[in-house]
Amino acid sequence: MRQQHLLVATSALGLIASVAIGGANAQDKTIKIGALLPMSGPGAYFGSQDKQGIELALEQLNKSMVNGYKFTIQYEDSACSPLPASQAAKRLLDQYKPDVIIGEECSDATLAIMPIIEQAKVPMINAGSSALKITDPGNPYTFRIMPNEVMQGVDIASQAYNKLNARTAVLLFENTNAGIGNAKVFKETFEKLGGKILAEIGFGRDVNDFTSIATRVAGLGKIDVIPTYTLEGQGLKITQALAQAGVVKGGDGPAIQLGTIWLPFGFEQKAGKAATGYVRIVQFDPTDPRDMVKNFVSAFKAKFNSDPTHLNAHAYDQIMLIADVVKRGAKDAQSIRDMLAQTKSFVGVTGSVEFDKNNQNVKMDTIHYMETQPDLSWKALKWN
Amino acid sequence: MTATIVAQQAINGIVLGSLYVLVALGLTLIYGVLVQINFAHADFVTLGAFAAYFVMHALGGQYLLGIVAALLVGAALGWAINITVFAPLRRKGNELLPLIATIGVSVMLQNAMLAWFGPVPYAFETPYSQKVFRVAGTFFTLQSVIIIAVSATTIALLYAFMKFTFLGKALRAVAQDRETAGLMGINPNTLIMLTIVISSALAGMGGAMLAPVLVLTPFAGASVIVKAFAIVIIGGFGNVEGTILAGLLVGLIESFTTQYLDPGLIDIVVFGLLLLMLAFRPTGLISERREENV
Structure with missing residues (x-):
């Protein structure tokens, strides 16, 4: 009887432990996204519109998760300007420790962030900065999904x-x-x-x-x-x-x-x-007949009661590209970087993405x- | 062609200068009476711009009523902030506290406006912006005419108020010597309040006039306030006539720098002039004893 009790107790403990471990694993399976976007100053409209696209993408992805991963995000105001952008990047990396970053919109700010994220070995996906230097020569951790200048x-x-x-x-x-x-x-x-x-x-x-x-x-x-x-x-x-x-x-x-x-x-x-x-x-045609675009437009309208802009769409695609590399097996900063570099055929609502050796999207179908x-x-x- | 361009840039400069004068007058008035710099002045300008925008749209395009609303909003804001922030701090007897408080008020107002109005630029089109007159190769909008008319009227009224009314004379007395004015039966606190209200009303009205020119966001005022400070220094801190002259001069400098040099050099030219003034004529364009400025 006593042995039976011991067996039950041991089994219960084992079950609790396995649930706890399983729970911990489920909790751990999170991709942390840092967003460096202008929320103040003359470029603040970028940040507010980007945020809408991001929130819609995250809402859709976290309903079913990707490869068991959910996605979380933290925003920092990088103000479209080098100094606040650098400070925001350091704050984000020190405190939030993201697996991947999206941003900035303005080239000067993006150029200021690039050495910081390279040192931290965290990949960054950019969708708004056109300066050539960002990907020529660029650095191994910076990816641009839009055509350069x-x-x-x-x-x-x-x-x-x-x-x-x-x-x-x-x-x-x-x-x-x-x-x-x-x-x-x-x-x-x-x-x-x-x-x-x-x-x-x-x-x-x-x-x-x-x-x-x-x-x-x-x-x-x-x-x-x-x-x-x-x-x-x-x-x-x-x-x-x-x-x-x-x-x-x-x-x-x-x-x-x-x-x-x-x-x-x-x-x-x-x-x-x-x-x-x-x-x-x-760089986004809301009349594009593809189902993907139609679904995005209707989901965006349902959530925000307005038509999506190219900024909404770009931000949405940035998150979907992250989900795409996670689907392909990426699970941390380094593997996200490596998978991004191998991207050849991602298709988003703005167009398609294929990175060259400098991490510049070579596709022109977004223009x-x-x-x-x-x-x-x-x-x-x-x-x- | 050259004469036409010179005439056109002169018109542009006078219109822009008139706008600068409206903003700078409030700053110089506060300095003249309180010997205090108001860092929140830019945000009073922005709030005035938004007040004009919303009132104009609510009233179906009544821009002139928008200007009046901005003036009233500016005055009310000045009164409220003086009652709740500046006056209590002045009573503590530390002159640094109200100065720091103006920075706090500025940050607070900017962020409040960001929360209320959002970061996306507003397009402030008045019914007069699209009415373009073309005369002898030059062009100007009805909006420009209104800007000059309102600025000139405001300056004239302010001048008359200061020179010929009892309150204006009392204000000048407080500017000369606050304690002695108090001994003469003038309540300095009331006069200080009046100064802040007039200055804020001018800022609000300046915002309404600037709004169709400005990129209207919660940070709009910040883009003109640096120039306004430069104008106040070039004109002579606390000197109303000097401020008017300096405002028009800076407007003309901007226009002609754009035409004959490069718009990217505007700040270099304006602030170069400011440094020259500080070095060789620190009392400003019109030299007066400070106590007589207001």
Whole structure:
């Protein structure tokens, strides 16, 4: 009888222990994601929109988990600026100890974070910074899923020359790594094709009134295109000032403003009539007929009661790419890095991903050219 | 063509300078009376901008009523913050405490606005922004005309208030010598309150005027406040006339630097001028004894 009691007690203890161990394992099977995103300052709209995409992806993934792993996230405000970004990265690595990081949006901030995450040997997936240096030479721990400034710049300059028959251009750009870099690539490509750059006008992020810049542009003679590289707030003011000065189509002028993915969806509605004729790259086409995109759009609408932007979509894809490498067997920082480097055929809502030896996505199917119509809707130009 | 460009940039500079003057006047007024720098002034500007935005939209595009609302919101905010923060700290007799408190108020307001209004830039289009006049090769919007008209009227009213009303004279007396003014039957605390309310109202109104120009986010005021501080120093701390002159000068410098040099050099030119003023004319453009400034 006593032996029987002992047996039952031992079995019970064993069961409790196995449950406890099992529970501990289940608890341990977590992929910790650190998010370094701008939550304050002029780039804060990136962070707020990224966060929506992330939350939707995590909600979907954690319902069923991936290979038994659940995903958790911690956000740090990196403010689109090198110093706060570096501090946020150190804080995140010291305190949260993530397996993988996503961010930053602004190139200067991303470049500042890169040596820190390399030293910590934690991979980072970037979806918003276009500066070439991020992946050329880059480092083994930084991955970029969007086209870099050269890929975008060469394409947009070629399209301007060939499709819009542009022969003269004025470059407007913020004085940051990304702004200067993007403008430089456009200039080199456009001049090589035979175009002429009439002026290169850079400005700080503290400039508010663009009337003086528009006046200068108006005095430069016949301008075909005005490639513009700024964040949303300054972009709005530039577009409106150029229209007031009668330079661009939105102000009944001849010039066409060209933009990149820096501007979020909804820019046209804010800029109003001034945005008419604006041609820009967007990296997510909400009318894409693929089921994956349709499901994403409907899930996003159901959760946030609004249409997703390319920033929402990019952030969603970053998390889904992490889930993809976990599905392929990754379980910690090093294996996530290694699996990311081997990524050849990830398909997300923005497009597909295949990393080259520098961890740059080589796919160009995320670039869509849109022209703003007088009713502020988009017309897909289908140039790619 | 060159003459047209010069004329256009002069118009641009005067419009921009008028906006700077509205923001800088409040700063210089507070310094003139309290000998205190208000680091929260930028956030009063931002809150005024948001007040104008929401009132204008609520009233179906009544921008002018938005300006009035911003003025009232600024005044109410100044009154509330003085009652709850500045006045109690002043009573402790330590001049450093209210200064530090202005930094605290600034951070608090910025984060409160971030929570209320979110980080995404607002597009503040007034019914007058799209009305463009083209005269002899130059252009300006109806909004620019309103900016200049409101700025000029505000300056004239402020000047008249200071020079010809009893309260204005009492304010100047407090600025000259707070203790002696108290002995003459003037309540310095009431006058200090009035100064803060006027200054905050000016900031609020400045925000309403700047909002269509600014990239309107909870951090919008910060982008103009550094220039406003520079203007106050160039004009002479506490000197209203100097501030007006310096504001217009900085606006013109910005425009012509953009045209003939590079917009990236604006800060170098403006702050270079500030350093030169500090080195060679620290009393500002219009030299006066400090106690007579306000």
